[in-house]
Amino acid sequence: xxxxxxxxxxxxxxxxxxxxxxxxxxxxxxxxxxxxxxxxxxxxxxxxxxxxxxxxxxxxxxxxxxxxxxxxxxxxxxxxxxxxxxxxxxxxxxxxxxxxxxxxxxxxxxxxxxxxxxxxxxxxxxxxxxxxxxxxxxxxxxxxxxxxxxxxxxxxxxxxxxxxxxxxxxxxxxxxxxxxxxxxxxx
Numbered sequence: 220x221x222x223x224x225x226x227x228x229x230x231x232x233x234x235x236x237x238x239x240x241x242x243x244x245x246x247x248x249x250x251x252x253x254x255x256x257x258x259x260x261x262x263x264x265x266x267x268x269x270x271x272x273x274x275x276x277x278x279x280x281x282x283x284x285x286x287x288x289x290x291x292x293x294x295x296x297x298x299x300x301x302x303x304x305x306x307x308x309x310x311x312x313x314x315x316x317x318x319x320x321x322x323x324x325x326x327x328x329x330x331x332x333x334x335x336x337x338x339x340x341x342x343x344x345x346x347x348x349x350x351x352x353x354x355x356x357x358x359x360x361x362x363x364x365x366x367x368x369x370x371x372x373x374x375x376x377x378x379x380x381x382x383x384x385x386x387x388x389x390x391x392x393x394x395x396x397x398x399x400x401x402x403x404x405x406x
Contacts, residue, residue: 228324229256231248231253233251234249234250239322241319246260251383252380255380257383263320268312269369272367275310276305280303280305283300283341298348299349300350301346302344302347302348303341303342306337306338307338320365351379
């Protein structure tokens with residue numbers, strides 16, 4: 220049987236909430252969209268884990284780039300991606316987080332370790348963005364993407380999933396990722 224067919228979160232319905240207890244802590248997963256599957260878990264990271272990650276990358280953040288350049292990007296246009304990023308190699312804090320993620324998703328730790336890459340930390344300044352894109356490609360196939368937000372912001376800071384159920388009204392007429400990318404470039 221294929222691994223993803225065994226995962227309970229793959230069977231979640233929109234607005235459904237599941238609770239999981241891992242090492243005495245209870246986490247609540249809320250399904251925001253079934254296709255594509257998007258779940259949110261509040262308070263997944265401890266404050267000290269967030270601080271550890273932010274401190275670890277503080278001196279190694281560099282200007283982010285898009286492999287192959289931004290689709291439709293020209294020299295006079297607003298950047299397709301405007302952020303800073305760094306890759307963090309595994310350490311004990313990140314191993315703890317990965318173990319928790321493995322338990323929460325129901326993915327064997329050995330599979331997660333074998334198939335995952337180092338943690339990419341991305342920092343956006345005011346007005347920073349990464350326009351519509353696939354988070355996987357033919358050379359970098361990803362089974363799951365976990366977005367771990369390290370801090371709260373009072374304004375902005377959104378992540379938009381154009382094909383998620385909550386956006387269906389606002390994406391009327393969008394029939395492909397390429398169409399969503401084209402529309403985002405016009406904004």
